[in-house]
Amino acid sequence: xxxxxxxxxxxxxxxxxxxxxxxxxxxxxxxxxxxxxxxxxxxxxxxxxxxxxxxxxxxxxxxxxxxxxxxxxxxxxxxxxxxxxxxxxxxxxxxxxxxxxxxxxxxxxxxxxxxxxxxxxxxxxxxxxxxxxxxxxxxxxxxxxxxxxxxxxxxxxxxxxxxxxxxxxxxxxxxxxxxxxxxxxxxxxxxxxxxxxxxxxxxxxxxxxxxxxxxxxxxxxxxxxxxxxxxxxxxxxxxxxxxxxxxxxxxxxxxxxxxxxxxxxxxxxxxxxxxxxxxxxxxxxxxxxxxxxxxxxxxxxxxxxxxxxxxxxxxxxxxxxxxxxxxxxxxxxxxxxxxxxxxxxxxxxxxxxxxxxxxxxxxxxxxxxxxxxxxxxxxxxxxxxx
Amino acid sequence: xxxxxxxxxxxxxxxxxxxxxxxxxxxxxxxxxxxxxxxxxxxxxxxxxxxxxxxxxxxxxxxxxxxxxxxxxxxxxxxxxxxxxxxxxxxxxxxxxxxxxxxxxxxxxxxxxxxxxxxxxxxxxxxxxxxxxxxxxxxxxxxxxxxxxxxxxxxxxxxxxxxxxxxxxxxxxxxxxxxxxxxxxxxxxxxxxxxxxxxxxxxxxxxxxxxxxxxxxxxxxxxxxxxxxxxxxxxxxxxxxxxxxxxxxxxxxxxxxxxxxxxxxxxxxxxxxxxxxxxxxxxxxxxxxxxxxxxxxxxxxxxxxxxxxxxxxxxxxxxxxxxxxxxxxxxxxxxxxxxxxxxxxxxxxxxxxxxxxxxxxxxxxxxxxxxxxxxxxxxxxxxxxxxxxxxxxxxxxx
Numbered sequence: 001x002x003x004x005x006x007x008x009x010x011x012x013x014x015x016x017x018x019x020x021x022x023x024x025x026x027x028x029x030x031x032x033x034x035x036x037x038x039x040x041x042x043x044x045x046x047x048x049x050x051x052x053x054x055x056x057x058x059x060x061x062x063x064x065x066x067x068x069x070x071x072x073x074x075x076x077x078x079x080x081x082x083x084x085x086x087x088x089x090x091x092x093x094x095x096x097x098x099x100x101x102x103x104x105x106x107x108x109x110x111x112x113x114x115x116x117x118x119x120x121x122x123x124x125x126x127x128x129x130x131x132x133x134x135x136x137x138x139x140x141x142x143x144x145x146x147x148x149x150x151x152x153x154x155x156x157x158x159x160x161x162x163x164x165x166x167x168x169x170x171x172x173x174x175x176x177x178x179x180x181x182x183x184x185x186x187x188x189x190x191x192x193x194x195x196x197x198x199x200x201x202x203x204x205x206x207x208x209x210x211x212x213x214x215x216x217x218x219x220x221x222x223x224x225x226x227x228x229x230x231x232x233x234x235x236x237x238x239x240x241x242x243x244x245x246x247x248x249x250x251x252x253x254x255x256x257x258x259x260x261x262x263x264x265x266x267x268x269x270x271x272x273x274x275x276x277x278x279x280x281x282x283x284x285x286x287x288x289x290x291x292x293x294x295x296x297x298x299x300x301x302x303x304x305x306x307x308x309x310x311x312x313x314x315x316x317x318x319x320x321x322x323x324x325x326x327x328x329x330x331x332x333x334x335x336x337x338x339x340x341x342x343x344x345x346x347x348x349x350x351x352x353x354x355x356x357x358x359x360x361x362x363x364x365x366x367x368x369x370x371x372x373x374x375x376x377x378x379x380x381x382x383x384x385x386x
Numbered sequence: 387x388x389x390x391x392x393x394x395x396x397x398x399x400x401x402x403x404x405x406x407x408x409x410x411x412x413x414x415x416x417x418x419x420x421x422x423x424x425x426x427x428x429x430x431x432x433x434x435x436x437x438x439x440x441x442x443x444x445x446x447x448x449x450x451x452x453x454x455x456x457x458x459x460x461x462x463x464x465x466x467x468x469x470x471x472x473x474x475x476x477x478x479x480x481x482x483x484x485x486x487x488x489x490x491x492x493x494x495x496x497x498x499x500x501x502x503x504x505x506x507x508x509x510x511x512x513x514x515x516x517x518x519x520x521x522x523x524x525x526x527x528x529x530x531x532x533x534x535x536x537x538x539x540x541x542x543x544x545x546x547x548x549x550x551x552x553x554x555x556x557x558x559x560x561x562x563x564x565x566x567x568x569x570x571x572x573x574x575x576x577x578x579x580x581x582x583x584x585x586x587x588x589x590x591x592x593x594x595x596x597x598x599x600x601x602x603x604x605x606x607x608x609x610x611x612x613x614x615x616x617x618x619x620x621x622x623x624x625x626x627x628x629x630x631x632x633x634x635x636x637x638x639x640x641x642x643x644x645x646x647x648x649x650x651x652x653x654x655x656x657x658x659x660x661x662x663x664x665x666x667x668x669x670x671x672x673x674x675x676x677x678x679x680x681x682x683x684x685x686x687x688x689x690x691x692x693x694x695x696x697x698x699x700x701x702x703x704x705x706x707x708x709x710x711x712x713x714x715x716x717x718x719x720x721x722x723x724x725x726x727x728x729x730x731x732x733x734x735x736x737x738x739x740x741x742x743x744x745x746x747x748x749x750x751x752x753x754x755x756x757x758x759x760x761x762x763x764x765x766x767x768x769x770x771x772x773x774x775x776x777x778x779x780x781x782x783x784x
Contacts, residue, residue, distance in 0.1 A: 279470065279472065281468045281469075281470045281472035282472045282473075282474065284437075284439050284459075284466075284468070284472070285466065285468060285472035285473075285474075285533075286474075286485075287438075287439070287458070287459045287460065288437055288438075288439075288459045288460075288464065288465065288466045288486075289485050289486035289489060289533070289537075290459075290460040290486050290489045290490055291460070291485075291489055292460070295489060299485075300474060303474075303476035304474075304475065304476060306476070
């Protein structure tokens with residue numbers, strides 16, 4: 001099948017044998033392959049045909065939409081069951097050991113086929129679009145990618161996203177770790193304190209954006225009272241009100257604060273449970289070895305929860321790469337606050353340039369791959385320890 | 387290296403639990419002392435107070451003639467081996483062992499030298515660059531020992547260091563630790579609930595019961611002269627047979643005890659050891675006899691013979707044979723016995739037997755033809771080796 005080894009095989013455990021069905025194998029490989037492909041494709045295909053035919057029929061009869069919906073649900077539940085049963089019955093009638101060898105593909109295959117249709121096909125299609133022009137009619141070569149790396153707004157978005165990647169995960173992990181350690185010292189109020197920090201996690205990015213618009217709010221003179229909290233604090237110190245979100249450079253940082261506010265709770269919860277997982281004995285051993293509390297934290301606790309820190313960090317980097325909503329709501333990418341995902345949406349749907357939009361999407365996809373590899377590797381390492 | 391001294395040490399937990407009561411004990415420089423007792427007796431708490439991991443509520447703790455009550459673990463300069471070993475998983479064996487030296491800013495070549503010496507002693511040379519997870523249980527245990535050794539501390543504290551090892555390894559490490567301590571001559575306090583470890587490893591054994599020091603003495607002295615019912619019942623396996631018997635006037639001796647239909651004279655030697663028994667004529671005492679002090683062969687004329695004991699169970703152990711005998715001697719039902727058994731189920735069984743008016747005695751004999759189950763046999767009860775206690779206070783009638 002493929003040369004990718006499962007973790008068990010990598011670990012070199014020879015005892016675990018791959019399941020081999022009994023019976024003759026020679027020469028029947030091609031037959032099995034053909035039957036497997038048929039079985040894998042047959043179920044989604046049959047299902048699609050059944051659904052299509054039913055709807056055609058029902059539409060021609062001018063039935064009420066509610067009834068149509070009801071029938072669709074029935075087909076979805078019982079139809080799938082029926083199709084699986086039918087295919088399995090057909091497989092049972094295959095001669096000899098053939099049915100044993102085809103059956104796994106019939107059961108797992110459809111999921112793979114559907115995954116291919118909904119995940120791999122759009123990906124391939126996006127790559128294709130990225131080499132075509134705005135209306136997807138003419139081939140333009142690398143022109144769209146050239147745009148990604150030369151357009152001034154794009155370059156600003158690359159710079160900004162890079163800043164986001166450094167600032168947000170580092171601050172959120174650092175603050176989350178700090179809170180986790182401090183909350184751990186509390187006895188009765190720990191869960192209350194943690195809930196308070198975790199609460200913003202429940203707010204959507206758009207919702208958070210709206211909340212923070214009030215924090216940073218600014219009105220030019222004559223158009224009403226200043227209602228922003230930040231300006232309230234600022235003016236109370238004797239300063240004139242400021243339009244925070246239009247200060248180049250600083251406005252990016254102010255947007256990042258929102259993301260940090262949202263994500264710190266996530267970091268805190270994961271790191272807090274990791275800290276609690278460090279055995280008390282080990283901390284006591286370190287204290288007896290002569291470590292101060294600060295040394296215990298940096299030399300024993302932090303190395304012990306490193307894998308959790310990495311997971312939180314990489315998860316946040318991926319989240320930050322995708323950040324779009326906050327910028328969209330707060331500044332719309334104005335005043336030098338562009339980020340990559342915002343540029344993608346802007347090109348794709350505001351400017352209707354599918355080529356450029358697709359090229360940015362492909363770039364984001366490639367940028368996220370190294371982080372995914374780190375994450376998967378971590379995951380495998382932890383699996384192999386278990 | 388230093389001596390360790392407890393002076394009227396008390397420990398109350400925040401919930402009011404009195405974990406250690408007036409503990410006074412002095413451990414000499416280089417001595418190996420075992421703290422033993424049933425679970426929850428406060429032995430680990432006592433050890434952790436020496437380490438500085440638990441606060442001392444009242445009293446004084448001295449290490450090297452210096453009061454250390456308010457010192458941090460770091461300032462006390464002691465090393466501890468944990469039951470879980472508590473190795474640092476992200477460090478190699480060498481780094482684990484050298485961590486304390488690194489923290490005290492010892493020069494690197496000095497650290498290497500001392501780590502290598504310790505590794506040599508413990509046979510860890512080949513493993514210095516491995517991480518703990520790549521080691522077996524026995525090897526981890528050695529690393530934990532190594533971590534203590536390299537520090538050359540004032541005292542070693544060990545909290546059930548062998549209880550996570552399998553039986554065979556435990557026997558081996560038991561001997562190794564004892565030999566190592568003997569060679570290094572470092573004051574050692576060793577906590578265990580294992581009888582055999584307590585008896586074989588230390589110079590002295592301190593038996594604790596519910597935070598109170600019951601008796602502290604050399605292992606053999608504890609075995610031969612228990613101060614009270616608790617120590618008598620706790621030390622020794624199988625446990626000492628303990629029961630309540632009536633004291634009467636004897637035929638060839640001023641004092642005798644009644645077991646079953648027999649009246650057993652108590653010889654002068656035993657009375658000299660336990661003079662208090664003489665005052666109990668017409669009353670009762672708690673008598674204790676170790677399993678090995680039953681005689682298998684009994685002549686007719688022997689004065690300490692008990693007849694008609696039903697054989698309930700025979701355990702053939704190769705080098706010895708344990709015979710469980712049904713007697714009409716009521717067991718001692720007291721809080722001390724419950725503590726000594728350290729097993730509520732076993733104590734309930736004892737209470738059940740008490741209600742039925744008797745209990746099972748265990749006799750240890752040379753292996754031979756085993757008596758038939760259910761048959762009735764006669765055994766000799768060596769009153770010269772018996773121990774006598776007040777059944778209420780549990781104190782030896784010395």
